[in-house]
Amino acid sequence: xxxxxxxxxxxxxxxxxxxxxxxxxxxxxxxxxxxxxxxxxxxxxxxxxxxxxxxxxxxxxxxxxxxxxxxxxxxxxxxxxxxxxxxxxxxxxxxxxxxxxxxxxxxxxxxxxxxxxxxxxxxxxxxxxxxxxxxxxxxxxxxxxxxxxxxxxxxxxxxxxxxxxxxxxxxxxxxxxxxxxxxxxxxxxxxxxxxxxxxxxxxxxxxxxxxxxxxxxxxxxxxxxxxxxxxxxxxxxxxxxxxxxxxxxxxxxxxxxxxxxxxxxxxxxxxxxxxxxxxxxxxxxxxxxxxxxxxxxxxxxxxxxxxxxxxxxxxxxxxxxxxxxxxxxxxxxxxxxxxxxxxxxxxxxxxxxxxxxxxxxxxxxxxxxxxxxxxxxxxxxxxxxxxxxxxxxxxxxxxxxxxxxxxxxxxxxxxxxxxxxxxxxxxxxxxxxxxxxxxxxxxxxxxxxxxxxxxxxxxxxxxxxxxxxxxxxxxxxxxxxxxxxxxxxxxxxxxxxxxxxxxxxxxxxxxxxxxxxxxxxxxxxxxxxxxxxxxxxxxxxxxxxxxxxxxxxxxxxxxxxxxxxxxxxxxxxxxxxxxxxxxxxxxxxxxxxxxxxxxxxxxxxxxxxxxxxxxxxxxxxxxxxxxxxxxxxxxxxxxxxxxxxxxxxxxxxxxxxxxxxxxxxxxxxxxxxxxxxxxxxxxxxxxxxxxxxxxxxxxxxxxxxxxxxxxxxxxxxxxxxxxxxxxxxxxxxxxxxxxxxxxxxxxxxxxxxxxxxxxxxxxxxxxxxxxx
DNA sequence: AGGTACTTATAGAGT
DNA sequence: ATAAGTACCT
Numbered sequence: 001x002x003x004x005x006x007x008x009x010x011x012x013x014x015x016x017x018x019x020x021x022x023x024x025x026x027x028x029x030x031x032x033x034x035x036x037x038x039x040x041x042x043x044x045x046x047x048x049x050x051x052x053x054x055x056x057x058x059x060x061x062x063x064x065x066x067x068x069x070x071x072x073x074x075x076x077x078x079x080x081x082x083x084x085x086x087x088x089x090x091x092x093x094x095x096x097x098x099x100x101x102x103x104x105x106x107x108x109x110x111x112x113x114x115x116x117x118x119x120x121x122x123x124x125x126x127x128x129x130x131x132x133x134x135x136x137x138x139x140x141x142x143x144x145x146x147x148x149x150x151x152x153x154x155x156x157x158x159x160x161x162x163x164x165x166x167x168x169x170x171x172x173x174x175x176x177x178x179x180x181x182x183x184x185x186x187x188x189x190x191x192x193x194x195x196x197x198x199x200x201x202x203x204x205x206x207x208x209x210x211x212x213x214x215x216x217x218x219x220x221x222x223x224x225x226x227x228x229x230x231x232x233x234x235x236x237x238x239x240x241x242x243x244x245x246x247x248x249x250x251x252x253x254x255x256x257x258x259x260x261x262x263x264x265x266x267x268x269x270x271x272x273x274x275x276x277x278x279x280x281x282x283x284x285x286x287x288x289x290x291x292x293x294x295x296x297x298x299x300x301x302x303x304x305x306x307x308x309x310x311x312x313x314x315x316x317x318x319x320x321x322x323x324x325x326x327x328x329x330x331x332x333x334x335x336x337x338x339x340x341x342x343x344x345x346x347x348x349x350x351x352x353x354x355x356x357x358x359x360x361x362x363x364x365x366x367x368x369x370x371x372x373x374x375x376x377x378x379x380x381x382x383x384x385x386x387x388x389x390x391x392x393x394x395x396x397x398x399x400x401x402x403x404x405x406x407x408x409x410x411x412x413x414x415x416x417x418x419x420x421x422x423x424x425x426x427x428x429x430x431x432x433x434x435x436x437x438x439x440x441x442x443x444x445x446x447x448x449x450x451x452x453x454x455x456x457x458x459x460x461x462x463x464x465x466x467x468x469x470x471x472x473x474x475x476x477x478x479x480x481x482x483x484x485x486x487x488x489x490x491x492x493x494x495x496x497x498x499x500x501x502x503x504x505x506x507x508x509x510x511x512x513x514x515x516x517x518x519x520x521x522x523x524x525x526x527x528x529x530x531x532x533x534x535x536x537x538x539x540x541x542x543x544x545x546x547x548x549x550x551x552x553x554x555x556x557x558x559x560x561x562x563x564x565x566x567x568x569x570x571x572x573x574x575x576x577x578x579x580x581x582x583x584x585x586x587x588x589x590x591x592x593x594x595x596x597x598x599x600x601x602x603x604x605x606x607x608x609x610x611x612x613x614x615x616x617x618x619x620x621x622x623x624x625x626x627x628x629x630x631x632x633x634x635x636x637x638x639x640x641x642x643x644x645x646x647x648x649x650x651x652x653x654x655x656x657x658x659x660x661x662x663x664x665x666x667x668x669x670x671x672x673x674x675x676x677x678x679x680x681x682x683x684x685x686x687x688x689x690x691x692x693x694x695x696x697x698x699x700x701x702x703x704x705x706x707x708x709x710x711x712x713x714x715x716x717x718x719x720x721x722x723x724x725x726x727x728x729x730x731x732x733x734x735x736x737x738x739x740x741x742x743x744x745x746x747x748x749x750x751x752x753x754x755x756x757x758x759x760x761x762x763x764x765x766x767x768x769x770x771x772x
Numbered sequence: 773a774g775g776t777a778c779t780t781a782t783a784g785a786g787t
Numbered sequence: 788a789t790a791a792g793t794a795c796c797t
Contacts, residue, residue, distance in 0.1 A: 576785045
């Protein structure tokens with residue numbers, strides 16, 4: 001294997017294989033490349049891939065890195081354990097579940113499940129749910145777990161109990177205790193438990209600690225700056241025997257303190273491992289000089305950091321473009337116009353663009369405009385696929401089938417779709433289960449005569465239990481696809497949504513179908529056997545069964561999903577999700593005080609430094625061009641708010657930035673593609689009250705078509721030749737020809753003022769013009 | 773028991 | 788703006 005692709009510093013880091021190593025990798029410094037080569041090099045120099053553990057930030061990153069290593073050293077690299085902290089330790093907990101009093105097919109609760117459980121506990125304990133707000137309580141419990149405080153530790157801590165009492169919330173410790181009891185009763189773990197219980201395992205079972213220390217002789221941790229205490233401690237324990245630990249990170253990119261990440265982990269690494277060697281990768285291969293220098297000028301304002309100087313030998317590039325716009329709609333339009341312009345003038349493609357923002361809700365106005373302008377995009381954040389209601393419903397069926405103790409899943413589906421089991425019956429069932437310390441399902445299955453239900457409800461419950469039981473018996477016999485498909489069919493969830501009038505139901509059905517495809521893909525991927533080195537036993541922990549699928553699915557984020565459609569789309573995501581990615585053209589929208597930096601970070605200096613690091617991450621995603629936008633007013637939570645431009649704009653050294661303040665009249669002259677002023681504004685008339693503060697910017701549309709524009713967008717099947725249609729931008733036109741089918745359907749349309757355009761009808765949003 | 777209409781909470785990033 | 792929860796009617 002040759003290392004000639006690597007620079008000198010990178011090569012040094014690759015070759016220093018034994019002992020502790022700290023790699024400080026500046027933004028764009030070829031970190032992934034270095035890590036990839038380092039692991040390949042380890043294998044080449046005789047390390048058994050079974051003995052390597054690599055912890056990455058997303059599962060997708062792990063998957064991609066593994067593929068690259070396979071390309072370098074061949075298939076044996078597949079035996080490396082690589083994935084996120086949560087997924088790797090979930091896998092180990094699956095194997096070792098009985099040591100903790102769990103079953104191996106335990107359920108993993110996501111944040112929503114966990115908060116619902118908390119809400120139920122607060123209700124059962126007769127506490128005020130406003131005082132014990134579920135999100136607040138969840139946050140307290142989560143940070144307790146991440147700092148390895150058990151419920152008893154929590155209750156025993158004088159410091160914590162006095163601070164909770166001072167806040168008027170003395171019972172959080174009790175809720176925490178009951179929360180953990182219920183999780184255990186449900187055979188469930190929350191995200192933090194995956195790490196907490198791994199710690200428990202390593203502390204309480206000396207033989208297991210030794211087993212995994214021997215297994216993971218070489219440990220690599222990516223994004224080390226974003227590890228929390230619980231993660232830090234696992235790594236410390238596992239590496240204690242061989243001390244072959246390599247951590248990679250950049251303190252300047254630490255952006256997860258809010259969920260317990262501790263930047264001190266990376267800052268203190270050299271104290272923890274005095275023998276460690278430090279490597280600094282400072283040459284940036286990603287961005288232009290302007291971008292690198294501008295980002296440096298911002299991050300300089302932070303106090304708490306490791307000294308380094310990121311530089312580049314790339315070309316100078318164009319200046320950062322900052323535009324101050326009147327409203328979020330104008331902001332979205334500016335972004336779209338630039339995308340159009342760069343595509344026609346710079347030979348860029350849609351996939352070269354990313355639009356970043358601080359908060360998920362900002363995607364809405366952008367999405368609207370992108371759709372209107374027929375620009376293909378994909379959102380990588382927001383409600384994750386597996387968080388959608390219809391998907392969670394299906395997964396609840398799976399969960400109950402796999403783990404009959406999961407009361408939360410039981411409650412979610414016992415009467416959805418409705419099968420005649422109402423609140424009265426359910427309350428009786430709950431009461432009986434509670435009094436006899438049984439799960440709801442086993443109560444329903446074995447004790448139903450004693451519960452005292454009406455005849456109708458009784459039979460309905462029996463039928464439900466029979467269905468679930470028959471499926472449960474098949475979990476280990478069948479693959480996830482054949483069983484999952486049948487469960488979905490039997491549940492009648494699809495029928496429920498088909499009967500529903502709401503137009504969004506179609507989308508829900510699509511999503512369920514996509515879930516079925518995902519199960520299929522899961523079943524079809526290669527099976528990996530895991531060798532238990534201590535016993536020499538080959539454990540087939542990755543059977544393609546339903547229980548494995550749902551455990552894996554609960555740890556999937558939006559970033560981990562592949563898009564089966566073509567990849568050439570504009571990416572929309574939060575800055576947090578953009579970590580580790582790069583794009584030729586990057587927009588950062590919403591550069592306003594109270595939004596970015598967030599209003600919640602204004603009073604605390606450490607929080608403000610984290611916001612600044614976040615901005616640094618955003619800036620350094622860009623390869624060729626960085627474009628910033630702020631808006632004087634924008635919709636937030638249903639109303640218009642006005643903010644000054646972000647302080648971060650002024651922190652950029654002015655040598656590297658060019659500012660435009662868009663006057664209404666010449667907002668979009670930057671874009672020769674759409675410099676026809678007559679058409680630069682949209683018809684906002686559909687929006688009733690909310691534009692009062694915005695009207696200065698809204699023009700009456702001048703070239704209204706003759707005839708009446710129908711309100712609804714034309715359905716794909718309704719297009720015919722010669723139809724008179726209305727387009728938001730090109731106005732009035734006539735269909736000349738049609739081609740393609742379904743989503744690929746295109747038309748040549750002759751527009752009165754714009755000539756003939758080829759439009760993809762799925763995006764064009766054409767409306768019918770009726771004669772008057 | 774099930775469905776609809778109104779009220780209320782939520783509005784920071786995500787494994 | 789939106790989702791979820793509650794009150795009330797069939």
